[in-house]
Amino acid sequence: MCSSFWKNAAASLPPQVRWRYASLFEAAERFEAILDLVIEAGGYARRALGRGCESVAAGLRKTARFLEAVARRLALTNLASGQTPVRIRVTR
Numbered sequence: 001m002c003s004s005f006w007k008n009a010a011a012s013l014p015p016q017v018r019w020r021y022a023s024l025f026e027a028a029e030r031f032e033a034i035l036d037l038v039i040e041a042g043g044y045a046r047r048a049l050g051r052g053c054e055s056v057a058a059g060l061r062k063t064a065r066f067l068e069a070v071a072r073r074l075a076l077t078n079l080a081s082g083q084t085p086v087r088i089r090v091t092r
Contacts, residue, residue: 004029
């Protein structure tokens with residue numbers, strides 16, 4: 001075991017019982033290292049998911065702007081041909 005909380009805790013035990021709990025302290029140290037890795041990986045995954053959602057949102061906004069422009073052109077075309085105008089309601 002390297003110098004850590006768990007090694008210090010094991011060293012603080014009386015020598016006659018230290019050997020009995022040595023494996024538990026080693027397991028706790030390994031578990032702590034694995035837990036640190038899982039937490040770090042979770043942070044990376046959360047950031048990657050956030051970037052993906054931002055990209056999707058940007059694509060949806062771009063598509064909405066495109067569709068709004070097409071709808072306006074269609075409304076102007078309908079007006080020029082003498083058809084009844086179509087009202088476009090854009091909500092933001």
